[in-house]
Amino acid sequence: MSDFLSYFRQDNLPHIWCPGCGHGTVTGAIVRAIARKGLDKNKVCIVSGIGCSSRAVGYLDFDTLHTAHGRALAFATGIKLARPELKVIVMTGDGDCTAIGGNHFIHAARRNIDITTIVMNNNIYGMTSGQYSPMTPKGMYGTTAPYGNLERSFDLCELAKAAGATYVGRATSYHVPLLIDLIEAALGNKGFSVVEAMVQCPTYFGRKNKIGGPVEMLEWIKEGTVNVKAAASLPPEKLAGKALIGELHNAPAPEYTADYDELIAKVQRKFDTFQGGLYGCASNSD
């Protein structure tokens, strides 16, 4: 227990999250996955954007950055390029990651840069009082969708996979052991990894959609999912409207910072050859 607490900045507790919020569950799962991997705390850097979920980094005793809205992956990319030996983790929310940060997300995936991204999807902008996000399901309510959201929502995992992420998984704040397993596997992937964690926001999403409190929301989340292994033997009508959970994609590919290092070495060799030729010419003419 004391080891577990050593991952937290206890001076910064208690946290600001509402009672029953799912973000603490995901934060705990990340810490457990890091502990299981035995990662050196001084070699882990955790970056977040803006939103309720992004406040997590203030409580975690690693090198952490709480950055600008939607820009966590831009900062994380810079850190990873400057210090490729670090394990870089991004904690972000559905609004932060898929709206203002959407372009950073698809390009980080396209590059396959070695960053583990945990997206806490509560289907809404929690911190700014419940506006709908690109992950709010069609027909559901938010403060800016009082008559129901007209837009279709992203399937974040399909988006990540299509954009080039090499590890993709989804779990929920109900399926905690699975969530820890997926984060652990994502941390082990040398490349861009995404774990979507579906979580409850009882204060806004639950209230606006009359789902109920934290317990009812957890039941609602559980009912809305099917494990990808079970899905293989289920008819399409049993899968309609359900989110698949489990490991959804695992396809290792060359990683960006490793390729970048190789490119630097190649350019350096060319430069050395050029310099050698130059000095060789100079000495011939003497």
Ligand code: SF4
């Ligand atoms: Fe959690 Fe929602 Fe409260 Fe934010 S507003 S802390 S997401 S319950």
Ligand code: MG
């Ligand atoms: Mg959100």
